[in-house]
Amino acid sequence: MFYKNIKWMPKLLIFGFLGTIHSGYCFETSTEYHAINDTQAEFVNEFVWKRYSKENDNPENFINTSQCHIPYVDPLSPEVGLATLANIMPLLTGHNESTAENICKPNQVGGYDQCNFIWKKFHTQHYKTAYAEDNTFISTFNYASPGFKEQPTDYYFRPMALAIEKTLNQTLRHGLTYCVGNRQYAEYVYDSGLRFAKRFQYQAHFGIFWTNSFSHNHYSLPATMDSTTLKYLRDMERVGYFDNAIVFFLSDHGKLFHPLDKLPEAFLEDRLPTFFISIPKWFHYTHPELIKNLETNCQRLTSPYDIYMTMQHLLKINQPYFDIEAATGCTRCQSLFEEVPENRTCLEAGIPVS
Ligand SMILES: *[C@@H]1O[C@H](CO)[C@@H](O)[C@H](O)[C@H]1NC(C)=O
Ligand SMILES: *[C@@H]1O[C@H](CO)[C@@H](O)[C@H](O)[C@H]1NC(C)=O
Ligand SMILES: *[C@@H]1O[C@H](CO)[C@@H](O)[C@H](O)[C@H]1NC(C)=O
Ligand SMILES: *[C@@H]1O[C@H](CO)[C@@H](O)[C@H](O)[C@H]1NC(C)=O
Ligand SMILES: *[C@@H]1O[C@H](CO)[C@@H](O)[C@H](O)[C@H]1NC(C)=O
Numbered sequence: 001m002f003y004k005n006i007k008w009m010p011k012l013l014i015f016g017f018l019g020t021i022h023s024g025y026c027f028e029t030s031t032e033y034h035a036i037n038d039t040q041a042e043f044v045n046e047f048v049w050k051r052y053s054k055e056n057d058n059p060e061n062f063i064n065t066s067q068c069h070i071p072y073v074d075p076l077s078p079e080v081g082l083a084t085l086a087n088i089m090p091l092l093t094g095h096n097e098s099t100a101e102n103i104c105k106p107n108q109v110g111g112y113d114q115c116n117f118i119w120k121k122f123h124t125q126h127y128k129t130a131y132a133e134d135n136t137f138i139s140t141f142n143y144a145s146p147g148f149k150e151q152p153t154d155y156y157f158r159p160m161a162l163a164i165e166k167t168l169n170q171t172l173r174h175g176l177t178y179c180v181g182n183r184q185y186a187e188y189v190y191d192s193g194l195r196f197a198k199r200f201q202y203q204a205h206f207g208i209f210w211t212n213s214f215s216h217n218h219y220s221l222p223a224t225m226d227s228t229t230l231k232y233l234r235d236m237e238r239v240g241y242f243d244n245a246i247v248f249f250l251s252d253h254g255k256l257f258h259p260l261d262k263l264p265e266a267f268l269e270d271r272l273p274t275f276f277i278s279i280p281k282w283f284h285y286t287h288p289e290l291i292k293n294l295e296t297n298c299q300r301l302t303s304p305y306d307i308y309m310t311m312q313h314l315l316k317i318n319q320p321y322f323d324i325e326a327a328t329g330c331t332r333c334q335s336l337f338e339e340v341p342e343n344r345t346c347l348e349a350g351i352p353v354s
Contacts, residue, residue, distance in 0.1 A: 011197075011200070011201075011204060011205050011206070011244060011245035011246065012122075012205075012206050012207075012245065012246050012247075012248070012311065012314060013193065013196075013197060013205075013206075013207050013208075013209070013245060013246075013247045013248070014207070014208045014209065014210075014247075014248045014250065015190075015193065015209050015210075015211075015247065015248070015249050015250075016208065016209070016210040016211070016248075016250050016251060016252065085097055085100055085101075085106065085140075087252040087253055087273075087304060088140055088252055088304075089104070089329075090303065090304040090305045090308060090327065090329050090330070090350065091118075091252075091304035091305075091307050091308055092117050092118050092119075092208075092308070093115060093116055093117055093118065093308070094305060094308045094309075094325065094326070094327030094328055094329060094330075094333075095327075095328050095329050096328070096329030096330075096350070099328055099329060100115070103115060103116075106141070106144075106145040107144075107145060107146075108146070109146045109149055110146075110149040110150075111145075111146075112141055112145070112147065112148050112149075112152070113148055113149050113150050113152070117152065118206075118308060118311050118312075119131065119152065119153050119206055119208070121312065121315060121322075122204075122206035122315065123153070123154070125204070125315055125319050125322060126204060127204045127205050127206045128154050128155070128196075128200045128203060128204070128205040128206070129153035129154045129155070129205070129206050129207065130153050130154065130155035130156070130157075130192070130193075130196045130205070130206075130207035130208070130209075131152055131153040131155070131156055131157065131207070131208050131210075132155075132156075132157030132161075132189045132192045132193065132207075132208070132209045132210065133157065133158070133161070133189065133209075133210040133211070133212070134161060134177075134185040134186055134188065134189050134210075134211050134212055134213045135161075135176055135177055135185065135212040135213050136158065136161050136162050136165055138176070138212055139158070139161075139210075139212065140210065142158075153207075155192070155196060155207070157188075157189065157192050160188070160192070161188070164180050164181065164188060165177065165180060168180050168181035169181065173214075173217075173218070173221060174217040174218035174221060175217050176212060176213050176214075176216065176217055177213060178213050178214060178221070184213070184214065184224075184225065184228060185211075185213040185214075186211040186213050186214055186225060186228070186229075187228060189209050189210070189211050190209065190211075190228075190229070190232045192209065193207060193209035193232070194232055194235060194236065197236060197239075197241050197245070198239060198241075201239065201240075201241060201244070201245075202244075204318075215251065242278050242280065243280050243281070243282075244280055245278075245280065246277065246278065246279050246280070246283075246314065247277070247278040248275070248276070248277055248307070249274065249275075249276040249277075249278070250273060250274055250275040250276070250307075251273040251274045251275075252273060252304075253273050275307075277294070277336075279291070279294075287317075287337075290337040290338075293336070293337050293338055293339045294336055294337055296339055296340075297336050297339065297340045300339075300340040300341075300342060300344060301340070301344045301345075301346070301349050301351075302336060302340055302349060303330065303333065303349040303350050303351050305327040305329055305330035305333035305349070305350040306333050306334060306335070306336050306340070306349070307336070308327050308333070309324070309326075309327060309333055309334050309335045309336075310335045310336045310337060312324045312325065312335070313335035313337050313338075327350070329350050330348075330349065330350025332348055332350075333349065333350050
């Protein structure tokens with residue numbers, strides 16, 4: 001097979017959102033829309049529809065999610081830092097919230113610097129690393145926290161974010177800075193992502209590009225970024241980036257504040273964040289069993305701990321001596337490239353049961 005001869009220089013980019021209504025869930029496999037009237041429909045993204053209809057068609061696939069509890073609180077309350085950590089720390093450290101607080105000590109200067117973030121593992125394996133995030137005030141590691149003392153990754157966007165917020169005019173939408181100067185704030189983050197991707201296209205690299213500005217506070221705002229986001233993805237496609245890199249496109253939780261909150265489905269929307277994965281075509285030929293498992297898992301109950309394990313799995317594919325560490329918050333959680341049991345429970349996925 002032609003593809004077998006390619007030596008892969010591993011690359012992984014994560015584009016993440018603080019909450020979003022774009023909740024895709026194997027969305028291409030169902031075209032049936034469910035009956036909700038137009039008044040409600042205008043608020044709902046097409047992807048959400050498809051997902052709901054899929055689940056409603058196969059209720060037995062839907063493993064007691066109604067009992068699972070994904071913790072979050074109002075973003076405008078003082079608790080927000082912790083709420084974000086509840087979902088992000090499992091993904092980036094494998095720790096649950098309380099362990100993350102004990103080990104990473106978000107409230108202490110230098111606390112986060114001691115924390116075993118996944119990018120450190122990539123760095124140790126000689127990857128170039130990057131972290132970028134908009135909205136410095138509420139950003140993941142700085143809200144109600146002194147943040148990092150040392151620069152956490154090879155490329156770190158925060159000083160740039162602070163500088164543009166200070167020198168350019170800001171326009172708020174729904175309580176968050178949406179424009180900085182004459183651009184959408186997220187564009188600066190995506191620009192840095194694109195530059196990072198192009199600069200290291202032929203070297204091992206790992207980057208996280210996280211945005212808060214358009215996806216969190218209001219249900220109508222994410223759609224305003226659709227064409228811009230597409231433009232960046234097209235740009236990456238044009239330079240052949242997706243031929244050679246794995247890209248995660250995800251959010252930490254679903255949409256929390258929207259007029260559909262009162263519908264029963266809103267419960268699901270809150271708890272089923274977006275998660276798309278792009279994988280190079282040749283990887284399907286060299287690792288068909290991994291792709292098969294991933295596709296199967298699309299219909300299984302999974303959690304951020306699994307993503308943590310998946311990233312380590314990717315590290316190990318090219319570095320056989322790399323030691324995968326179990327997620328402390330969910331020791332039974334596993335790579336999404338390995339089949340997740342169909343009857344997995346919330347607790348087995350590391351999701352608290354309310
Ligand atoms: C559509 O749903 C809204 C909100 O639940 C309700 O107020 C309205 O009466 C419904 N309209 C129709 C035509 O069923
Ligand atoms: C889901 O929970 C209900 C109520 O606790 C229980 O009866 C049912 O067996 C559970 N289903 C699965 C698939 O675990
Ligand atoms: C910011 O806005 C003010 C008031 O509209 C304007 O006078 C100023 O020139 C703007 N600054 C920049 C850097 O665009
Ligand atoms: C967090 O994980 C630790 C093990 O690392 C466990 O002892 C603790 O009970 C967990 N906390 C919660 C709230 O689940
Ligand atoms: C899931 O299925 C496996 C194999 O059939 C079984 O051993 C296990 O006990 C089941 N787990 C639960 C939680 O039902």
